[in-house]
Amino acid sequence: MLKNYIGVLMLNEKEDNIKSLTKSRPIASIPIGGRYRIIDFVLSNMVNSGIHNVGIFTNTKSRSLVDHVGSGQPWDLDRKINGLFLFNLTSERSQLNDIDVLSENMEYIYRTKQEYVIMSSSYMVCNIDYNEAAKYHEESGSDITLIYKKTNNAKKHYVGCSTLYINEENKVLSIGKNIGAEDKLNIGMEMFIMKKSTLIDIINKCIQTGSHNSIKAAIYDDVSQLNVNAYEFKGYLQCVNSIKNYYKTSMDMLNGKVTKELFFNNGLIYTKSKDEAPTKYFNEAKVNNSLIANGCILKGKIDKSVISRRVTVEEGAEIKNCIIFQNCQIKKGCKLTNVIIDKNTIISENTVLEGDEEFPVVIEKKFRT
The missing domain is CATH 3.90.550.10 (Spore Coat Polysaccharide Biosynthesis Protein SpsA; Chain A)
Known part of the structure; x- marks a missing residue:
């Protein structure tokens, strides 16, 4: 040591x-x-x-x-x-x-x-x-x-x-x-x-x-x-x-x-812990091969994505190959592919965003906490 x-x-x-x-x-x-x-x-x-x-x-x-x-x-x-x-x-x-x-x-x-x-x-x-x-x-x-x-x-x-x-x-x-x-x-x-x-x-x-x-x-x-x-x-x-x-x-x-x-492999990776409720998956939610943090409310379809704490995905929303930071809201009917969304962002209903694996779309907030 x-x-x-x-x-x-x-x-x-x-x-x-x-x-x-x-x-x-x-x-x-x-x-x-x-x-x-x-x-x-x-x-x-x-x-x-x-x-x-x-x-x-x-x-x-x-x-x-x-x-x-x-x-x-x-x-x-x-x-x-x-x-x-x-x-x-x-x-x-x-x-x-x-x-x-x-x-x-x-x-x-x-x-x-x-x-x-x-x-x-x-x-x-x-x-x-x-x-x-x-x-x-x-x-x-x-x-x-x-x-x-x-x-x-x-x-x-x-x-x-x-x-x-x-x-x-x-x-x-x-x-x-x-x-x-x-x-x-x-x-x-x-x-x-x-x-x-x-x-x-x-x-x-x-x-x-x-x-x-x-x-x-x-x-x-x-x-x-x-x-x-x-x-x-x-x-x-x-x-x-x-x-x-x-x-x-x-x-x-x-x-x-x-x-x-x-x-x-060589020891655990530690981080700041936050005591929050587990993520709630509604009946209409479909999640495939994704990392989901705690505190989320999921009603939409999520595929091969990384979802941080306290993210809300409303019904009818489809998220694929995305990275969503904490406290974001994805409204009804959104279709997001190859997108990175910064903290505290609200994506309006029926928004369609599609990036590329080489050049993902980045949605940033002007003010972050």
Whole structure:
């Protein structure tokens, strides 16, 4: 168990291709799977691996994130010693890079008693046991270990993600970017294992020289000078960095094999619980291969969809291949196909919306809570 490790989550992921879901929330707090948020996966992975000191470094528009993670109680991080720490929630600057965020909160890093750090983003959705990766890192004697996944479908997925070029000894030679030109690539999962002293040295160097504004860029540009190794993750992975990938990840969760691996294989995925009544299925309701959260009222036809809490689907409505966030109302006679609907939205009677699996229609609210 990784009691000698702290977890550092950097939530300044690129939102260029998913902005319709991140206007009032970070990627980390986008709902997924009916009752979860994207950050639940990395938080649960760390806790299941024995990490009990986690720092979340975020930018503004973090209200939904703070409301969700709270004191960390669902992940057993509500502790007197160690626990969950959130930083940069009230910065006057709307967008800070991670070197700025870390440098303003160096006291947290200095005061932690743990020797090692696992640094990660939130949008890599997987269920990973960090113990094996940490063991590999310590035995290798490397400065930094990057976690990666081999993929055979890089033209369609992981576009925009980092790509690792490694030799037979798993040493990282160089790092590039997936532009969708090749299928077989090593995809960097933006998970870094290192000593705390190494992280401090990188931050101080970036501040002193002004050479980089992110930890990731500093590591990637200095792989020739640092001893950087790679550890292969062989499980299910998706990067939620676009509407297309978010939609695919959600639809993958309807596959029983993926669901079992993603939510159970290396430990459970925890989330904020809400004590609500179970979903009520009326006689006329027809539901097929869907994830349905609690508190819903269902009278229509639902096929291969993900329905969040407190959604009402009235009689005569037909929903297929859709993702519907909480507190939505789908009125009589609606026909929705390949649609993502944000929170607190009312779809009027007899509305017909049809998107494509590659380009789903996104219905967003101007104001969200």
